[in-house]
Amino acid sequence: MSFSSLYIDERLVNQLGTLGFESPTPIQSAAIPHILDGKDVMAGAQTGTGKTAAFGLPILHKLLQTPSEHKKARALILVPTRELAQQVKQSLVSYAPEEMKIEAVYGGVSLKPQMDSLRAGVDMIIATPGRLIDLHSKRAVDLRQVEQLVFDEADRMLDMGFKDEIRQVLRFIPKERQTLLFSATFDDSLFTFCKRILTNPELIEVDSRNSAAAKVTQTLYVIDSDRKAQFTSYLIGSKNWQQVLIFTKTKQGADALAKEMEKDGLPTQSIHGDKSQGARDRALEAFKVGDIRALVATDVAARGLDIGGLDYVINFDLPYIAEDYVHRIGRCGRAGREGLAISLMSLGEEYLLEEVEAVIKDRIPQQWYPGFEPDLTKEITDNRKNSRGAQKRRAKKRGQGGRSGNRRR
Structure with a gap:
């Protein structure tokens, strides 16, 4: 199958050819016809499978087929993090003709340049919910002409506690619209959310639900917590x-690990919510061009990162939210490449592994690494105490509405 067989605008097909994209991925082949038909879509797609083009190309097609002179936003894409907003904009700009005005708005940077860009006219907006609300309150954006609404990485938006902001954004846009929702993982809360905002959606799943990236080899080493950095x-x-x-659970842990690795002679930087957007952008660029060998990130800060050719991911800590594991390892093995995901687990953290395996519906091979075998006499008691405490804290946190306190990481 070719892109032209999907009946999208010839200008888009030609641009895709220039970029070296010859045929659609499975999620693109499955989703694009339904979107072109005007149907609401609920799609399950792993990172690295081409989901941005799956919703972006048919939206661009419709905008090109019915041009408008008023330059008020006709398509809105909501994303959970600033990094993902940047990535989605970069991809869509590369597909679209030059006359198409696409803007990304997100927190962590000055409001004024974003206000000026929106007031100058825009066809499509990619936005984090909080910043979009800020801009709307300042009358910098008019959403009354929005025809298509996309939720990208919807599971993460719910995890981060954006339900109230989403409800507020929905009041700004027409009820008569096409709504598209893309997510790598699905659970009951997401299905409940979908029932409220989508109308008779087409359910598209090209992979097993909540599956890990297909070409990523996964392994796990059991190791003492105080030897993880050395290992x-x-x-x-x-x-x-x-x-x-490399993924850590906390911002402090990311900084500490980066500092230790620098001492070991490995150029390393960290990114997380306490870093300015400029610092995060510089660290990411240094990583992409090879000036540093390792990038240590928290889950939210790494969301939406698309690093071409990345082969290795290390879960320094197993995630507290099991679904995050799927997103983490999806950073490698993208676009059909193979990847290797290594997880480190201390004794007493087995409950975290069990939850991850329940989500991916598979077992992750465990082993000891020669020279870094765990001290069975030391770790069991201390870590099991810690795991019980962590479980209680997590249960309390979920009872208070999930990860709403982490929106700005």
């Missing part, structure tokens, strides 16, 4: 890996 540096150095994305 991470050893692994990267001994294997001569040049580009590794």
